Amino acid sequence: MSKQKNFLKDLELKIKKKKPIVVLAPMADVTDQVFREIIVKYSRPHGPDIFWTEFVSADGLNSLGKKNLLKDLVFNKKKEYPILAQIFSSKKENILKAIKLVHKLGFNGIDLNMGCPDRSIEKQLSGSAMMKYPELSREIVKASRKLVDEINKKNDQKEYFSFSVKTRLGYNKIEYEKWFPNILDSEPDIFSVHLRIRKELSLVEAHWEIAKEVVNFIKKYCKENKLKTPLIFLNGDVKNIKEAKEKIKLSNCDGIMIGRGVFGTPWLFNEKEYLKRLDQNIETKKGRENILFRLKVLQEHTKLFEKKLTKIKSFNIMKKHYKAYVNGFDGAKDLRNDLMVAKDYKEVKNIADAFIKNKLK
Ligand SMILES: Cc1cc2nc3c(=O)[nH]c(=O)nc-3n(C[C@H](O)[C@H](O)[C@H](O)COP(=O)(O)O)c2cc1C
CATH class of the missing domain: 3.20.20.70 (Aldolase class I)
Structure with missing residues (x-):
């Protein structure tokens, strides 16, 4: 055999x-x-x-x-x-x-x-x-x-x-x-x-x-x-x-x-996690936790991209991801617009952190 x-x-x-x-x-x-x-x-x-x-x-x-x-x-x-x-x-x-x-x-x-x-x-x-x-x-x-x-x-x-x-x-x-x-x-x-x-x-x-x-x-x-x-x-x-x-x-x-x-x-392929993360109601604790989770993953993704790929690929590639990460919750549109003009991880982190501090805490 x-x-x-x-x-x-x-x-x-x-x-x-x-x-x-x-x-x-x-x-x-x-x-x-x-x-x-x-x-x-x-x-x-x-x-x-x-x-x-x-x-x-x-x-x-x-x-x-x-x-x-x-x-x-x-x-x-x-x-x-x-x-x-x-x-x-x-x-x-x-x-x-x-x-x-x-x-x-x-x-x-x-x-x-x-x-x-x-x-x-x-x-x-x-x-x-x-x-x-x-x-x-x-x-x-x-x-x-x-x-x-x-x-x-x-x-x-x-x-x-x-x-x-x-x-x-x-x-x-x-x-x-x-x-x-x-x-x-x-x-x-x-x-x-x-x-x-x-x-x-x-x-x-x-x-x-x-x-x-x-x-x-x-x-x-x-x-x-x-x-x-x-x-x-x-x-x-x-x-x-x-x-x-x-x-x-x-x-x-x-x-x-x-x-x-x-x-x-x-996290899509983890069905339980996917279902758990669907609620993005900013008025509820669970919804805020889920938005926070998204923004943390977005930051982590950006940091890794900057570390491994910015010398090879345009940072604009990340914008496609931002459109998807930041979607479906109150305030998403403005946050997305801010992220669209960010030039590097540091700017992205600051923008996302400000949203977390002002809207999610
Ligand atoms: C941004 C983007 C890039 C793609 N690049 C490829 C590719 O490199 N090779 C390929 O076979 N298909 C590519 N596709 C097609 C996808 O693999 C897939 O067939 C298509 O998006 C339909 O599936 P979906 O509705 O699940 O997205 C691409 C699609 C998108 C949206």
């Missing part, structure tokens, strides 16, 4: 026990090493079941800019287990080299982005644009799978290295029956589907109305073609664990991927 450590087996066991799998979506300039560290602190051991990095350009990793991009691939192997590195490119050779690199760095798997609608990514024929080039996509997925298999076959391989793809339902129209086989034929370990098409960006509601059909199609296609069925994760608009459980039931998928739901609530 193989002694290989394999996070997929742990997940399969969890699914058998009917426990919900909830994973953290990759989000550029959001799920960086610092936010993930905060999520670990406030959500683990409850979740997420898998971490994803922000996406990283495989072309960039094979260019002179590599050194800078490697900073986006910093992670804590012990605390962020399992973690998948997501890459994008349309150049097979660069993808294959990036896979080898990601494996060397100690990630638990590689995830190919075939769904990002950002124009700058599409211009490189990557992300969603891959859907317009099914033959090329098929070739890339096949070659990636082959390389990952070779990596796993090596005798000294103690830990399974997974191969997965994240994509959408189609480009200009829903056509997953035509698009998905290009990926499924190579037997990815995990297949994550954002339930929208490229044209919709994130402007319309995710298509949960067809979620069950989508899952059935994937399972039926794999069975009929004698392919290994991947773990199927569905994604789009799921706000919390309660909703995730409902969506798993509704669709019969294996797990739910949550993205924006974690903005401002890094």
